[in-house]
Amino acid sequence: METWQIVLIVAVVLVVLALLALALQKRARVARVQREAQHREQARENLQEAQIRTARADKEQALAEEQAAAARREMAEVQERAALTEQEARERAARAGEDRTAAEKLRAEAQRLAPGLTPDGQHPHHDSTDGGATRR
Numbered sequence: 704m705e706t707w708q709i710v711l712i713v714a715v716v717l718v719v720l721a722l723l724a725l726a727l728q729k730r731a732r733v734a735r736v737q738r739e740a741q742h743r744e745q746a747r748e749n750l751q752e753a754q755i756r757t758a759r760a761d762k763e764q765a766l767a768e769e770q771a772a773a774a775r776r777e778m779a780e781v782q783e784r785a786a787l788t789e790q791e792a793r794e795r796a797a798r799a800g801e802d803r804t805a806a807e808k809l810r811a812e813a814q815r816l817a818p819g820l821t822p823d824g825q826h827p828h829h830d831s832t833d834g835g836a837t838r839r
């Protein structure tokens with residue numbers, strides 16, 4: 704084999720190796736671009752899911768705050784009603800005490816005016832029919 708043939712074979716082998724290296728680089732570049740595209744798509748999906756979950760969390764937070772406010776409002780109303788009921792009960796107890804005091808004063812006055820008078824307005828010693836004149 705002549706020298707120029709050997710040089711030609713070596714040159715062809717080098718060209719084939721260079722083309723093979725370029726093809727491998729291109730394939731690696733394409734694979735990298737595809738991976739980056741997949742990563743961008745995954746990132747986009749993650750961002751959308753994050754937005755959805757954030758909106759859902761905001762909604763749930765607002766509902767929880769509304770629920771807590773309603774509970775506080777109901778508790779305040781119950782406390783207000785309880786305070787009013789207690790006040791009414793105290794007022795009734797005071798009126799009952801006033802009535803009891805007035806009744807005792809009236810009882811004492813009645814006893815002073817007519818000692819021995821019973822609550823039904825009868826004198827225990829004067830209403831008996833025994834011992835009176837007898838009719839025949």
